[in-house]
Each structure stands twice: as structure tokens, then as C-alpha cells.
Amino acid sequence: KNQHFKDKMLFFKAWLSLGGSWHWRHKMKPPIVYMSTSSLLEPATWFDDSTKWTRLGAAVLPFWVADMDFKAAEPIQSAVCRRAATGSYGYATPSLKLKEAIIANCRECWNAESCDPKWIRFHPGLICGLYQAVRLAQGGGVIVPVPIYPPFLNAARDTASAIRLVDVSKEDSIFKNIEKAVCELKAQGQNQIVILWCSPHNPTGRVWRRSELEHLANIVRRHADEITAVCSDEVWSGLVFDDTKTPFVSLAELAFSANYTDLLDRLVILTSPSKTYNVAALDFAFAVIPNDSLRRRYFRVGRDQAECTPLGLAAAEAILVNDQHNSSECRRRDILTPHNGKCEPWRRELVQFLQANRDYTIDFIHNHCAPDVYVAAIPEASYLIWLDCNGLGLSNPAAYFRDQFYLGLSDGDPFFGKVQSGFCRFNFACPRPVLEDGLSRLAAAVESVRSQRREKSLQ
Ligand SMILES: Cc1ncc(COP(=O)(O)O)c(C=O)c1O
Incomplete structure (x- = not known):
């Protein structure tokens, strides 16, 4: 009854x-x-x-x-309510606990012990990260895969002097066309090229295979002098349907595991729990940039952006902190989904x-x-x-x-x-x-x- x-x-x-x-x-x-x-x-x-x-x-x-x-999941609701109830809404600094949680997740998923909390740049959303990544080209060339979530195109149009669109629905020629686009930009005298990447891809929902990402890494290797940065937006990584058939592979994991140092030195990983946990309006995102000088430039070109809100930071802690790391389970690949996370x-x-x-x-x-x-x-x-x-x-x-x-x-x-x-x-x-x-x-x-x-x- x-x-x-x-x-x-x-x-x-x-x-x-x-x-x-x-x-x-x-x-x-x-x-x-x-x-x-x-x-x-x-x-x-x-x-x-x-x-x-x-x-x-x-x-x-x-x-x-x-x-x-x-x-949103109950632990997120509780964390946000607890923080809201304090009545203090001044500027908030991301806690050490949050930074360590993110880096512990990166170390585990990317198999990269060297990850350091100073590699993180917090954002109040991913779009400002996309703009910052494009600004790394200093008005040079940008390569954008299409069809694509429209702010990728806005960021390129608003900031770059030359744009090449690469059709990612033509699966057999994507990477040939990316390389062709790099060569065309080089031929135009562009020597600061940024490649924007979306993985998994919005709007097609494609989970890029390791072998495909290797093509991308090899392009970076072949044109290392002209490719300034590769920005991989991985915001959809927590919503992969079949982890065994189409496992998510972060571009960072590839760069670390296969020793693609050229890629590693040009890499900007951009992500957020916003899509996976349905918390987009809490305005929390972050970039992870392993290379010191690229990261310094990325910080410099983004001094116009706002800070994260305390409510977003509270939610991020509820999502990203892994209560206990359990090495016996199969290896995780996605930094947004800690095995023992509350959500x-x-x-x-x-x-x-x-x-x-x-x-x-x-x-x-x-x-x-x-x-x-x-x-x-x-x-x-x-x-x-x-x-x-x-x-x-x-x-x-x-x-x-x-x-x-x-x-x-x-x-x-x-x-x-x-x-x-x-x-x-x-x-x-x-x-x-x-x-x-x-x-x-x-x-x-x-x-x-x-x-x-x-x-x-x-x-
Ligand atoms: C690929 C991609 N990047 C960035 C964003 C922006 O996310 P947010 O509003 O959480 O910053 C979205 C939103 O749908 C997206 O699909």
C-alpha cells in the first residue's frame, strides 16, 4: 500500500x-x-x-x-543550496580541493603523472575559452571542422584573418582536408595556425577513434612550426553511449601516451561538466594547458573574462571530487566522470x-x-x-x-x-x-x- x-x-x-x-x-x-x-x-x-x-x-x-x-543530480542541488544559503556572493577562488580533484582525474585518465594544478585555467563557460584559443593565432589562420556548434565559427570569424572550414561528414577525407587547409594557410604566409576540434563532436555526436586522432597528431608533427595550438573542446565526453565499442579518447591522453610532444606543447583541452550534468547556467568550465609558455599566452589573451561564480564552483566540487580512487576498476578515460563521484x-x-x-x-x-x-x-x-x-x-x-x-x-x-x-x-x-x-x-x-x-x- x-x-x-x-x-x-x-x-x-x-x-x-x-x-x-x-x-x-x-x-x-x-x-x-x-x-x-x-x-x-x-x-x-x-x-x-x-x-x-x-x-x-x-x-x-x-x-x-x-x-x-x-x-540536476541531488548532490549538485544540495551543494548549490548550501553555498547559496551563506549569503556571501563576492568573488570566489576555486578551492585547492577542486584543483586537486581535476588534476587527479587528469592523471588517472590521461595516464600522466606530471599533470600539475597550475595547468588549469578556470572559465565562466567554454565560449570564452574558444575565443582565447583562437586569439593564440594572433590574427592568423584558424581551421574549423563543420558542421559545428556555431560559436566555433563566431570565434574564428571575430578574431582570425583567414579561416578554413573542413567538412567532417566526409569521413574518409577529414584529415587529408585538414592537412590541405594547413598547407593552404601556409602558402598564404600564415605561420600562426590554430586548429579547433570538438570531441565528441557537436552536432554529429561522433566519438573520434584513436586512429583518427593519431592522424591529427601527425599533422601537428609535420607542421609544428606553423601550428600554434590545437584546442580540443571535450565538453560532451561524459555522455558516450558505448564505452567498449566507441570509447572516448581525449586528445590529451593520446598526446601523453603516444609521446606526441609536438601536440602536447600545443594542446588546449577545454571542458566543463555543463552538458553531462545539465548545469550550463552555473557558468563553470576550465582549460588544461600543459605547456608553460602557451599557457602564459593563453592567460594573457583572456584577461577580459569574468570569474567563475561560487555556485558554479560548489557544483563542480560535488561533481568532480572522487571520494576514493579505485585502481582495480577498468581505467577511466574521461576526466568529468570520477568512478566514485557523488553524481x-x-x-x-x-x-x-x-x-x-x-x-x-x-x-x-x-x-x-x-x-x-x-x-x-x-x-x-x-x-x-x-x-x-x-x-x-x-x-x-x-x-x-x-x-x-x-x-x-x-x-x-x-x-x-x-x-x-x-x-x-x-x-x-x-x-x-x-x-x-x-x-x-x-x-x-x-x-x-x-x-x-x-x-x-x-x-
Ligand atoms: C561543443 C560545445 N562547446 C561549448 C559549448 C558551450 O557550453 P557552455 O555554455 O556550458 O559554456 C557547447 C554547448 O552546447 C557545446 O556543445
């Missing part, structure tokens, strides 16, 4: 926290949101300041920005949940939307799926989905820097009933285009 009551309460809480506000805001039937009683994942409670739920208009069901519709049970459950949502989404699109809309890349990590909507023959599919079907996807154009269009990015990190609703809107949009096509062909 007690269990039955608990189940009902949980159902009601979940319904209220997501369905209640949804009902009010969208004048629709509330979704039935049920997570099992043992679940650590709780649907988020929406406030009117939610960017994801308000930016595209109240009636649009949002699957765009990279936020999840789940509350690790939550994260593991999350990854399983997301994987099931991913599979459901792929099946649905295959059965109901293809070939007009199809999955351009099966994500091996993240909660984002990259859709090719060119089969619809629309000039802006994202606008069509939004205006006609109240379905909010990310428009793919800004991910290319406008060289290609017809793509959308779909965020599937939400309770299943919400996902089902979003996918049926997508199917309805596809069906509507098909029926218009049929009508036209009969005329």
Missing part, C-alpha cells in the same frame, strides 16, 4: 513539475510523465526564465538548445535513458519520416541528433517545423557557416512522452509536405 502511495506521489510530482506548467503555458493536455520510483532522473520544473522553453515562443515544444529537461549513479542512469531515447528517435524517423528527413549521423555520444531534411525541398525546414507545427529544432545553417542548408538538430534529452509528442509533430510536418506533393502531382 505504502509503495502504491509512493508511486502515486512520484507520478503526481513528475506530472506537476513538467506537465502542470506545460498545460498552463501551452493550453494543451499535459503529457503523462512517469519515471519509475527507483529513477534518479526527475523532470525539471520550468520557470519563466527558461531559455529553452520560452525563446521560440510559448506554444513551441522545444528540442533545440543543448539543455536537458531533467533536474556518478545519476550520470550512468542518464546515459542509459538517453541511449534508449536515441534508439527510439532513430527508429521513429526511419519508419515515419525517411527519406524526406533522415538521420545524417547516428550519435555515439551527446543527446543531439543531426537530421538531413533536404528531401522536404524546403528553404528553411526549421522555420517550417516551428511556424506550422510548433516544433522547435535548431536550424542547421549556422552550423555550416552558410555553405550548406537543409539540416536541423534535434535534442532528445527529455521524458519519453515529450519526445513522442515532438516526433509525431515531425512526422505530421513530413506528411503535410508529402500530401502537398501528391496534390501537385495530380494537378
